[in-house]
Amino acid sequence: MKQVWDDGELAENWNLKADEEILFKGKSAHAQLGIALQLKHYQAYGRFPKKTSDFALQIIRHVSDQLGIVSEGISSYDWEARSARRHRQEILKFLDIRRITARDRQQLITWLCNDVFSEGTEPNEAFDQACSYLLDRKLQCPSTKELDRLIRSAHNRFLQSVHRDISARLSGATREAIEVSLADPDVPIGFNGLKADPGRVSLDNILRTCSQLRFIRSLRLSTATFGGVSAKFLKRLKQMASNDTAWDMKQRPIERRHSLCSIHYCFRGREITDGLIDLLLETIHKIDASAQRKVMKELMADxxxxxxxxxxxxxxxxxxxxxxxxxxxxxxxxxxxxxxxxxxxxxxxxxGPGYKKKVHTVLRASYGNHYRKMLPAILDVLEFRSNNAAHRPLLDALDWIKRMRADNRRFIQLDEGLPVDGVVPKKWHEVIIDHDATNGPRINRINYEICALQTLRERIRCKEIWVVGADRYRNPDEDLPGDFEDRRPDYYGLLDQPMDAGEFIARVKKDMDRTLFELNAGMPRNKKVSLRTNHKNRICLSPLEPQPEAQGIAPIKAELAKRWPMTGLLDVLKEADLRIGFSDLFQTSGNREILDRETIQRRLLLCLYAMGTNAGLKRISAGPHGVSYKELLHIRRRFIGKDALRNAIGQIANAVFAVRNPEIWGEGTTSCASDSKKFGAWDQNLMTEWHIRYGGRGVMIYWHVEKKSTCIYSQLKRCSSSEVASMIEGVLKHCTDMDVDRQYVDSHGQSEVAFAFCHMLGFDLLPRLKAISRQKLYLPDPGKRQNYGNLEPILTRPIDWRLIEQQYDEIVKFAAAMKLGTADPEAILRRFTRSNVQHPTYKALTELGKAIKTIFLARYLGSEELRREIHEGLNVVENWNSANSFIFFGKGGEVATNRLEEQELSVLSLHLLQICLVYVNTLMMQRVLADPSWSRTLTTEDRRAITPLIYGHINPYGIFDLDMSKRLDLDFKVLT
Structure with a gap:
């Protein structure tokens, strides 16, 4: 049950009705409260509660106030006593609930198969739906054990029917190919080989990936093979197959084996296609960059x-x-x-031209002597398409190269119809086109192929060219809502934007005019900002003055270390789980759980600790807890996945929000800051890159942290990838109760397109701009320059509102796609980069972004409080980053794997472990500050600086012993 309810929800679900008073006549006060809580719980959930802690304190107080009795009286109500059982029977009779029969059980199983599991619902998620189904039909809910058995039985029946139907649709050749891949699993097209990531850029990896893709294409699998099974359920079956070894898969019944393998290979086909495209793009970039470095090195020596x-x-x-x-x-x-x-x-x-020719000569030698072997293989397995006729010449060029692979001519005459415009950039014409005295202008074939590949890379990166069978590089039209024209009002309502473009523009204009007027009027009194008229850096902004240091934080930290000296980090993880129960979210990817839940919980915590600290399963298995490496590995493979980790993190974050004392931490916040941190990582993969600023190979983790150090979302990303997409994704996809309406970022997390999309999505983007001195303010209208005389040095041209008006529908469509999650923000933003500057929607987005950025800059320059707020928010993220190395101490803090999935799991486990630390520290600090002698000492500066992200009293190392019976003394009183 959720812990935070608003007044409307309490009234709707927990208000007592007049006709229900008959149940309370002649009952004692604590019995009345117990009956009322059981009644409303059954009406809401279709089953009875088991203990007082099943209710949020808000609910107990709300119901007790209606009865006119004190809420503490519930502590004397015995939920297992004979009187409580009699009360439950009276409630069932009052609600006219009858006992469930054998026929009702069969109907429940049929309903679960047809209406619940077919939608992708997992067995543990179906429990509440089954209770609601029984309540609607006025059937008494059986015991938890019996209902679980019925749900498992229905799920097994559904699974068998799905596997039987999918297997029957497979051809004999497909079944035979599946058996071949299982017979020799470690070859590239074997079961294990197909699980492998593409690896780093190399010709061998490209050719190997092409062979894998050819094998999967030969299976002729499609969505029709799976007969309308929901995508969510197919994804779960794919995860089940991914967790199997080849030996495990061969032990399964033949129908289930063929079904799981076909699902796994179909999904892997999309992933391998994306991986091959990544390899292609990185290879083209590598060839070009290496040639430029080599030529520049030679020239610099002279x-x-x-x-x-x-x-x-x-x-x-x-x-x-x-x-x-x-x-x-x-x-x-x-x-x-x-x-x-x-x-x-x-x-x-x-x-100049000489340099270009020399670079192209080196590039041509590298491509022609080595990398050219990849082109026929890639064109055989990848089918390139475009929705824009302007890119037809490039597609024709690729078709020509594929069709004429057997032609060994070195030179192609221009009059043979080979496409040049749209394939060969004009700046390369003099390098590529050779003027032969005898036969006229001609093109060197290898040079032409190089230009075609370079142009292809640019077009794929901005999604003007897409690939059949890919996922991230799929048809960009699939990223957008397909029913936008039919449901335009709904999508505009989703974003809370007016349907009329004129009204939208009028709002933005009004905000621009108001903020510019306020900044202009306040400039004579603004001592912190000055504008220069004859300098490149025209905005001169005084640094923020340091705030008084908080003197009361150090004694509180010392008190924590005194009361809980060297608390084990593993104990922190265990305590958080015993209070929150997040380990229940980790369910097996198999058909059933054989181990008891306590054993699973114990091993889960050890695995999460091993992954979150980067110590590894082998190190943790050496502890005195008696759990072997193979047992931990089984839990890691079967129970720990990205979705479960994200759900657990969301549950812990919500628990932090619920447990906070507003007198200490202040009221709930809607502000969040985001930033990235570099981690070292192995480099035999496509995720790891050399960081141009920090140096060294590694990956980036992008954190979203609210103002009191609770991280609500994390992402693993490349060092060169856009932080703008990560920022938007975190705001939209975090699975916590927090509503973000203010997002702090540094310079790398903002852009004009980002300002536009953040405005459309309903939250303020508040960056700390490194290049603030060179910023310009745009005008709302051409004739208003004279209205802002004090801002003349930094004023520039008016906004082109005509572009925004023309593309308003398209802007809303892309923003709605982000909001609904039909496409990742990265997939959307990839279309709006400088390489696609001619895109009309991109032009409109940049104009809208300039307008919104102007509004922000006017507020930023006019308000020192806003500048300080942004600075403080980003300092919280820096503090979060500083704790990463303390927790993620194993293997030198390096992500020691080349598998993308394992990298992501390591990052999420670190996030989970660190947010557990925040949760337990919150309880510890509230325990200390509950003493009036401590709380009275807190000054305003102390309350501003107090944070639960401290670790001086925490020991992450030592003997890894997990004692489930030992608890931390936090005076946490459980109502029973």
Whole structure:
């Protein structure tokens, strides 16, 4: 049961009705409260509660107030006593609930198969639905054990029918190919080989991935093979197959084996297609970048870079004009000696046409001698398409290359109809097109292939070209709501935006005019901001003055260390689970659980600790708890998945919000800050990259942390990937009760497109801009420049509202796709990059983003409080980042795996472990501050600086012993 209810929900679900008073006549006060709680619980959930802790304190107080009795009286109500059982029978009679019969049980099983499990619902999720089904039909809910048995029976029946139907649709050739892959599982097309990630960029990995994709395509699997089974259920079956070894899979009944393998291979086909495209794009980039580095290294060895070229050229020109008849050695050399002039000539050659030709020569040698072998294999297994006719020449070029692979000619005449425009950039024409004296203009075939691949990379990255059978690189139209035209009012209502573009623009204009007017009026009194008229950096912003240091935090930390000295981090994880029960969210990917739940819980916590600290399962298995490495590995494979970890993190975050004392932490916040942190990682994979700022190979983890150090979302990302997409994804996809309406980011988490989408999605983007001194303010209308005289140095052109009006529908469509989750923000934002600057919606988004950014800048420059608020919010993320290395201490803090799935699980386990620390520290600090002698000492600065993310009293190392009977002394009184 959820712990936080608003007044409307309490009234709807927990208000007593007049006709229900008959149940309370002649009963004692505590009996009345017990009957009332059982009655309303049964009416809400279709089953009776088992103990007082099943109710939120809000509910107990709400019901007791209606009865006119004190809520503490419930503590004397015995839920298992004979009187409580009699009360339950009276409630059933009052509600006219009858006992369930054998026929009713069969009807329940049939309903579960046809209406519940067919939608992808898991057995543990079906319990509440089954209770509601019985309540609607006025049937008494059986015992928990019996209802679980009925649900499991229905699920097994449904599974058998699904596997039987899918297996029957497979051809004999497909079944035979599946058996071949299981017979030799470690070859590239074997069961284990197909699970492997593509690996790092290399020709061998490209050819291996192509062979895997050819094998999967030969199985001829499609959505029709699975006969309308829900995507959610198919995803669960795919996870079940992924967790199996080849030996496990071969032990399954033949129908189930063929069904699971076909589902697994169908999903893997999409993943392998995406991986192959990633390999292709990275290979094209690698060839080009390597050629440029090699040429630049050679050129830099021959000359020194010339600085101050404009001044030098001016002095040369001035000297030449002063003495036009003089000798060069007398006029020019005194200004610039021959060595400087030589370096100047070489530097020009290093960036002009000569440089381009040299780069292309090196690139051509690398591609022609090695990487060219990949092209036929890639064109055989990937089918490129576009929804834009402007890119037809590129598709024709790829078709020509595929069709003419047997033609060994080195040169192709231009008059043979080979597409040039749209394939070969104009800047490369003089390098690519060769003018033969005999046969006229011609193109070197290898050069042409290189240009086609480079253009293909640009178009795929902005999704102008898409690939059949891919997932991330699929048809971009599939990312958008298909019924937008039919349900336009619903989508506009989802975003809370007006359907009329004029009304929307009028709102934004009004906000721009108001904020610019307020900033203009306040500039004469704004001592922290000054504007320069004759400087490149026109905004001069004074640094924030340091706030008074909080003196009362150190004694509180010392008290924590005194009361709970060297508390084990494993004990923190255990305590959080015993209070919250998040381990119940980790269910087996198999058909049933053989181990008892206590054993599973114990091993789960050890696995999560091993992964969250990066110590590893083998290290943890060496502890005195008696759990072996193989037993932990079984739990890791069968129970721990990304979805379960995210749900657990959300449950812990909600528990933190529920347990907080507002007198200490303040009222609930709707502000969140996000930033990334680099972690070292193995590099035989496509996720790991060299970080251009921090140096070293690694990955980035992008955190979303609210103002009191509770992280609500985390993502694993590449070092070069957009932080804007990660920022939006975290706001939209976090699975907590928090509503984010203010998002703090640094410079890398913002862009003009980001401002536009954040406005459409209903939250404020508040960045701390590194380049604040070079920012400009846009005008709402051309004739209003004179209204903002104090801002003249930083004013620029008016917003082009016509573009926004023309593309308003498209902007709403893309924003709605993000909101509904039909596509990831990264997939949407990939279409709106500088490489796709001609996209009309991109132009409109940048104009809208400029308007919203202007509103933000006007507020930012005019309010020191806002600047301090953003700075404080981002400091919280930095504090969160500082704790990462304390917890993720194993293997030098490096993500020691090349498998993407394991990298993601490590990150999520770290997140879970760290948020458990925040939860337990919250309870510890509230325990200390419950003493008036401590709470009275807190100053305003102390309350501002207090944070639950401290770890001086925590020991993450040592002997890993898990004693489930030992609890931390937090004075947590459980109502029973």
């Amino acid at each position: 000359f020194q870079k010339v600085y101050g070229k404009e001044r030098l050229l001016f002095e040369i020109a001035d000297a030449a004009l002063t003495d036009p008849d003089g000798a060069v050695c007398d006029v020019v050399f005194p200004v610039a000696n021959p060595e400087v002039l030589s370096n100047l000539v070489k530097e020009y050659k290093s960036s």
